[in-house]
Amino acid sequence: MSSHTASVHFKVRVRDLHAHQWDVELVLQQPQELQRLTAWLDALRGFFNPTSVCLIAVGHETQTHTIDIAQPEACPHWRVATALHAVKTGANGFGLYQAANYDELADSPVEMADFWAGEFVARGVSHRVVVTGAAPSFDGERLLADMQKIVETEIRFWHSAGKPPHDRYVFLINAVADGYGGLEHSHSTALMCKRDDLPRTDQLALSDGYISLLGLISHEYFHTWNVKRLRPASFTHYDYTQENYTSLLWFFEGFTSYYDDLLLCRAELISPAVYLKLLGKTINGVLQTPGRQVHSVAQASLEAWTKLYRPDANSPNLSISYYAKGALVGLCLDLTLRKTGHHLDQVMRHLWQHCKAGPMNEEDLLNALKALTGRSWHREIKAWVHGTAELPLRELLHAQGVDIIEENSPLAQQLGLRVQENHAVQIQTVLNGSAAEIAGFAPGDEWLGVAITGNRRAPASAWRIKRIDQLPSLLGKHKNFTALISRDGRLLQLPLRMPTQSAKQWRLGIAQAHKVGLWLSGKQP
Structure with missing residues (x-):
C-alpha cells in the first residue's frame, strides 16, 4: 500500500479532553490529510470511512445524521457510491445523504471516482x-x-x-x-x-488471482450475516474510543473463511478439485506455523489488536491466525457433524434464528450443537478452540472420502525459513526448532552464498545464491555446508546441515467422489 497522502486546506480549534475525545469549536469543511487505509484523496480517487473524518457529536449519537458530499471542481467526471440513503443528490450522486444514527454513518464507506x-x-x-x-x-x-x-x-x-x-x-x-x-x-x-x-x-479461464478475488467477495458478503448482524455479545454497543475485544473471532472470521471458498464451489464457480487445492493451502499454512502449538485460536482472537495487527518477525513462532485455524475448526466441526447425519450449515442457521440475528456468545454455539445432536460438544471446543493440540484433520478428511498425498515441502520450509527473494535471499522469519535456528540464522539476515564444508578446493566450493531453490544444484550430494550471511554490515559463516527427513506438506485429492460431493454441495450425509 502507498503511504502517500493528499492535503487540502483545513482549520480547526480543538481542545483535548481525552486520548480519543476533543472539544471542537470550529471545523471548516475539508479534512487536512487523508490516509489510504482509512481515507484517501487525490486526483484519481476519493474514499473515506466516516469513522476517519466524521467526529462523534457527544450526546447526539442516536440522532439522525446528515452528510453533504460536494463534488471537487477539478473532478467533473467523478461519481459517488455509498450505501447511505440519498436525500438530495445530483446526477453524479454528490449531495446530501442521511443515516439513522452515528453507528449507521460510521458503517457506510463512500467512494468517489470515475469508476x-x-x-x-x-x-x-x-x-x-x-x-x-x-x-x-x-x-x-x-x-x-x-x-x-x-x-x-x-x-x-x-x-x-x-x-x-x-x-x-x-x-x-x-x-x-x-x-x-x-x-x-x-x-x-x-x-x-x-x-x-x-x-x-x-x-476465458479462471486465473488464480480471479479465484482469490471471488473468494474475498464471498467472504465479505458472508459477513453480512456472520458478524454484522449475528455478532459477539461484546459488540452489542460499539465503543469508538478504544479497541473492542472478543475471543470469538475464530468463529466470526474463521467460520466465514471456511465457507468463503466452499460457497464458490456450491455456486459452481470452481470445481471440487480446485476447492480441495485451496483447502490444502490453508491446512499447510497452519501446519507449517509453530505458533499453533503455543497459541490457541481463542487467545488469538482476544489478542488480535496486539498480535494479528502488529506482527513481527517472530509472530509465526508465537501466534496462529484465527482466520486460518478458525476455518479448520469449522471444517472439523462440519465433518464430525456429518458422521451423525448433520452438518455445520444447520448450526449456522440455528444460531441465526435463535439469536435473532443479533448478539451471541460461545455458549450459544454449544447449545446449538447440542440441540442438533443431543450431546455435549464441550470436549471438542475445549480442545480445538481453547487448546493447542493438533486438529483431527487426517482422520476426518479420510472419513469424508478425501485422499491426502504427502509431498516434500519447499526447501525454505524444510530449512525453517520464511524469506523474500528479489535478486537476493532476505530472511524474514526463522522457525523454532528448525535447522536454520540451530545454525544461528536471524530475521533480517541476507543469505549471500554457500560453501561446501570440507572441500579444500576453495574457489570452486563457494557460490553466490539468489534463490534457495538453487541449493540442490550447487551442493550436489553434500548435506553439510556453510551459509555465508550478511548481518548489520558484517559477514558471518554459519554451519548448516540439510534435514535428514524432508518436511512434508499435504495435497488433497478425491478418493470417494460421492462422499466428497455430498460434503461440498451441503447435502445431508
Missing part, C-alpha cells in the same frame, strides 16, 4: 458493484454474473427461499497495482484487489 458501475438484483434486492482503477480489458459483465452467483448462493444458504436482511447492497472495489483485502459493512463492503486479478475480456 465502472454495474448492478444486479438477487431475491428482489439491488446489488450495486463499482470498480475503481480497472484496466480497459476489464470484463465487467463477467464479474457481475459471477458475483450474482455468489450472492444468490449465500442468500440461499441463510434463508432458503427468503430474502436477505438488507434492502440494498454496494460492493466498492478498488483495483490497484498490488493490494488485497476487504472490510465488511452492514449494507456494503470496501474491497481492494490487484488490477491483474480482475477478469479480462480476452481471458
Whole structure:
C-alpha cells in the first residue's frame, strides 16, 4: 500500500479532553490529510470511512445524521457510491445523504471516482458493484454474473427461499497495482484487489488471482450475516474510543473463511478439485506455523489488536491466525457433524434464528450443537478452540472420502525459513526448532552464498545464491555446508546441515467422489 497522502486546506480549534475525545469549536469543511487505509484523496480517487473524518457529536449519537458530499471542481467526471440513503443528490450522486444514527454513518464507506458501475438484483434486492482503477480489458459483465452467483448462493444458504436482511447492497472495489483485502459493512463492503486479478475480456479461464478475488467477495458478503448482524455479545454497543475485544473471532472470521471458498464451489464457480487445492493451502499454512502449538485460536482472537495487527518477525513462532485455524475448526466441526447425519450449515442457521440475528456468545454455539445432536460438544471446543493440540484433520478428511498425498515441502520450509527473494535471499522469519535456528540464522539476515564444508578446493566450493531453490544444484550430494550471511554490515559463516527427513506438506485429492460431493454441495450425509 502507498503511504502517500493528499492535503487540502483545513482549520480547526480543538481542545483535548481525552486520548480519543476533543472539544471542537470550529471545523471548516475539508479534512487536512487523508490516509489510504482509512481515507484517501487525490486526483484519481476519493474514499473515506466516516469513522476517519466524521467526529462523534457527544450526546447526539442516536440522532439522525446528515452528510453533504460536494463534488471537487477539478473532478467533473467523478461519481459517488455509498450505501447511505440519498436525500438530495445530483446526477453524479454528490449531495446530501442521511443515516439513522452515528453507528449507521460510521458503517457506510463512500467512494468517489470515475469508476465502472454495474448492478444486479438477487431475491428482489439491488446489488450495486463499482470498480475503481480497472484496466480497459476489464470484463465487467463477467464479474457481475459471477458475483450474482455468489450472492444468490449465500442468500440461499441463510434463508432458503427468503430474502436477505438488507434492502440494498454496494460492493466498492478498488483495483490497484498490488493490494488485497476487504472490510465488511452492514449494507456494503470496501474491497481492494490487484488490477491483474480482475477478469479480462480476452481471458476465458479462471486465473488464480480471479479465484482469490471471488473468494474475498464471498467472504465479505458472508459477513453480512456472520458478524454484522449475528455478532459477539461484546459488540452489542460499539465503543469508538478504544479497541473492542472478543475471543470469538475464530468463529466470526474463521467460520466465514471456511465457507468463503466452499460457497464458490456450491455456486459452481470452481470445481471440487480446485476447492480441495485451496483447502490444502490453508491446512499447510497452519501446519507449517509453530505458533499453533503455543497459541490457541481463542487467545488469538482476544489478542488480535496486539498480535494479528502488529506482527513481527517472530509472530509465526508465537501466534496462529484465527482466520486460518478458525476455518479448520469449522471444517472439523462440519465433518464430525456429518458422521451423525448433520452438518455445520444447520448450526449456522440455528444460531441465526435463535439469536435473532443479533448478539451471541460461545455458549450459544454449544447449545446449538447440542440441540442438533443431543450431546455435549464441550470436549471438542475445549480442545480445538481453547487448546493447542493438533486438529483431527487426517482422520476426518479420510472419513469424508478425501485422499491426502504427502509431498516434500519447499526447501525454505524444510530449512525453517520464511524469506523474500528479489535478486537476493532476505530472511524474514526463522522457525523454532528448525535447522536454520540451530545454525544461528536471524530475521533480517541476507543469505549471500554457500560453501561446501570440507572441500579444500576453495574457489570452486563457494557460490553466490539468489534463490534457495538453487541449493540442490550447487551442493550436489553434500548435506553439510556453510551459509555465508550478511548481518548489520558484517559477514558471518554459519554451519548448516540439510534435514535428514524432508518436511512434508499435504495435497488433497478425491478418493470417494460421492462422499466428497455430498460434503461440498451441503447435502445431508
